[in-house]
Amino acid sequence: MKHLLNLLAAVALLVWGTHLVRTGVLRVFGANLRKFLARSMRNRFTAALSGIGVTALVQSSTATSLMTSSFVGQGLVTLPAALAVMRGADVGTALMAVLFSTDLSWLSPLFILVGVVLFITQSASAAGRIGRVLIGLGLMLLALQLVVQATGPLFSAPAVRALLASLNSDVLLEITIGAAFAVVAYSSLAVVLLVATMASSNLVPLDVALGLVLGANLGSGILAVLTTAKSSVQVRHVTIGNLLFKLLGVAVAAPLVGLYLRHVRPYVSDATHLVVLYHLAFNVVVSIGFIGLTNRVAALVTRLMPVPVESVATQRQHHLDPSALSTPSLAISNAAREALHQADIVETMLIGMLNVIKHNDLQLAQELRKLDDTVDELYSSIKYYMTKISREALGEDESRRWTDIISFTINMEQIGDIIERVIIDIEDKKIKPQRNFSEAGMAEIVELHQRLVANLRLGMSVFLNGNVRDAQRLLHEKARFRDLERTYAGTHLDRLSEQTALSIETSSLHIDLISDLKRINSHICSIAYPILDLVGALSPSRLRTSRLGELEQS
Structure with missing residues (x-):
């Protein structure tokens, strides 16, 4: 024996x-x-x-x-x-x-x-x-x-x-x-x-x-x-x-x-x-x-073994290949590609949200709320896939990328949740009571929304390429968006003081909406932090302006 x-x-x-x-x-x-x-x-x-x-x-x-x-x-x-x-x-x-x-x-x-x-x-x-x-x-x-x-x-x-x-x-x-x-x-x-x-x-x-x-x-x-x-x-x-x-x-x-x-x-x-x-x-x-x-x-x-033909509506390349888990660098790449798909769905929700606000489209609102379930499912799938990649098998750069992907997917999942709550508020406080924003109020929402979509696309680029200059731009946009949110909250209060009827009816919704848009923007801009931290362009509480000047000159 x-x-x-x-x-x-x-x-x-x-x-x-x-x-x-x-x-x-x-x-x-x-x-x-x-x-x-x-x-x-x-x-x-x-x-x-x-x-x-x-x-x-x-x-x-x-x-x-x-x-x-x-x-x-x-x-x-x-x-x-x-x-x-x-x-x-x-x-x-x-x-x-x-x-x-x-x-x-x-x-x-x-x-x-x-x-x-x-x-x-x-x-x-x-x-x-x-x-x-x-x-x-x-x-x-x-x-x-x-x-x-x-x-x-x-x-x-x-x-x-x-x-x-x-x-x-x-x-x-x-x-x-x-x-x-x-x-x-x-x-x-x-x-x-x-x-x-x-x-x-x-x-x-x-x-x-x-x-x-x-x-x-x-x-x-x-x-x-x-x-x-x-x-x-x-x-x-x-x-x-x-x-x-x-x-x-x-x-x-x-x-x-x-x-x-x-x-x-x-x-x-x-x-x-x-x-x-x-x-x-x-x-x-x-x-x-x-x-x-x-x-x-x-x-x-x-x-x-013929390749199954999917319908145009359901055809999509799924990137979380289990066989790639034995090659950590390949698995990391697959997870990043799936995370970008998750961000694409979030972008669809974000763009559709404005159409719901403008046109009171209840059917579109329901479809967008269902998309949040897809975002949540993708988050769970990516997270589970990432946990099966041995952290010991990753080099320093791959380990950092592992963390960035997890952070990115969390942010996208939270953005999806915020958009879903915004749509529910729009249904309950605007569409069903048949209320409308004032012309000035709608213009403010449209401008904030356009900046938000542009920042999301910039954030996806930063996540994909890790470009320091784009990460700087994204973080600057956070400060600009915050200033706009404060400005538009003030102008809304001015309209209330002028007894504008439409503004009074939608006041609570308007304030909550621009606050939610600011929260979405904060999640997007957080994508820039790991990139800037890696090059030493962040101080504990804010951008180190002297370091940014050196990077812009290089």
């Missing part, structure tokens, strides 16, 4: 080390890897080469699959190009298996020592995240040593040897077991390295080991399909197409296992190298041999 526990712990350590490397690399290079992938998809061959490079860094073809799938879901790349990337991704993970199969045990303590020092002393910087990668590499190498030590006593037991012997000459069973291991371990690389280690210790026959390797390759494809099961059809096209390639490759390679052993074994005496070279050869042959089929497989997948 103790030996079994030691083996399970070693396998868990191997999987965890692979996870640390994958997440660490994505934290350091995530955004750059996405840009590199997107730029390299001009043709199938450069796409495949980029897949090799990215997967060699993240040590996970599944992670590369999820990044590539998200590009297809956003319409940035075509499905054939994405499938070509996956052909290279499989080669990349096979190359890493070959590298780790060599005797690198002496690097394990060095990687762990340097990694821990970097991670502890500079955890918030890029050096700290690189330290995390080194810790993962060191743990992987250490885990491989522990697997060798634990498997010896365990697999010498008669019962275990009998169980392993039952796998002989049953390729389908070997492939199934290998696929199951890869899915459970969330890493085909870890399974291949484990199988290679077991083969070197004579714990499993070589033909069984190669069958398990085929299963691990198939399992990585199944894992990607399961991970994107709830994503859009376009995203699932990539993982389904990649799984078809793997199924085709396994079907061709399975009957040829004996041929490989017969011709290669005389030249490669070490069992570990024999297994990992088979893994590499399988992926290279499949990638080169099948890369010309990417267009046909893409057409087949599209035919099997």
Whole structure:
């Protein structure tokens, strides 16, 4: 029992080390890897080469699959190009298996020592995240040593040897077991390295080991399909197409296992190298041999899983892709795009509010109030999506962007609530009693509303681009809007003193309305604070005018 526990712990350590490397690399290079992938998809061959490079860094073809799938879901790349990337991704993970199969045990303590020092002393910087990668590499190498030590006593037991012997000459069973291991371990690389280690210790026959390797390759494809099961059809096209390639490759390679052993074994005496070279050869042959089929497989997948056609009224791109959560930079970008959609709906409500005030349109008022439910739903969806992004997986800039998105969506949700309350007041105090604002009062409301719409659009631009000069303009607009609100409150009181009938009837509504418009403007202008605070243009209570002068001159 103790030996079994030691083996399970070693396998868990191997999987965890692979996870640390994958997440660490994505934290350091995530955004750059996405840009590199997107730029390299001009043709199938450069796409495949980029897949090799990215997967060699993240040590996970599944992670590369999820990044590539998200590009297809956003319409940035075509499905054939994405499938070509996956052909290279499989080669990349096979190359890493070959590298780790060599005797690198002496690097394990060095990687762990340097990694821990970097991670502890500079955890918030890029050096700290690189330290995390080194810790993962060191743990992987250490885990491989522990697997060798634990498997010896365990697999010498008669019962275990009998169980392993039952796998002989049953390729389908070997492939199934290998696929199951890869899915459970969330890493085909870890399974291949484990199988290679077991083969070197004579714990499993070589033909069984190669069958398990085929299963691990198939399992990585199944894992990607399961991970994107709830994503859009376009995203699932990539993982389904990649799984078809793997199924085709396994079907061709399975009957040829004996041929490989017969011709290669005389030249490669070490069992570990024999297994990992088979893994590499399988992926290279499949990638080169099948890369010309990417267009046909893409057409087949599209035919099997057609993209549902939505009506014009309901058609919209939803950006909160669950498969992007493993790539924090991509998930942050998706949340920002969904937040902008939330702001678009708020803008629709804001523009419609003036039409309700002008034309006493009860039907439009009801439609706008329903839109607030949509704003609230988007806020909840974005907030829930953001909470699933690991804060530890974010760099300093991404962490700041995470906070900005949450703040932006909160402001938009509160603006929507204010607009809904304003519309209810308009219905109860103006439309139903059939009252109207005075001509001067309506002109004031229209001017404040126009400034409000312009400020909302400027605020959306500031949120999207982070432009300091626009953020300054937005904050200046807050002061101008406040002055206007005070001025118009005074002129309204003047009209009351003149006994203007319309002003008397709508006095309470008018004062409440311009106050609510000011509150909406305050929420909009708060978008500027994080941008200005970052460049040191804010004092604790107001804009630091001297700093603003320096920024305007620069």
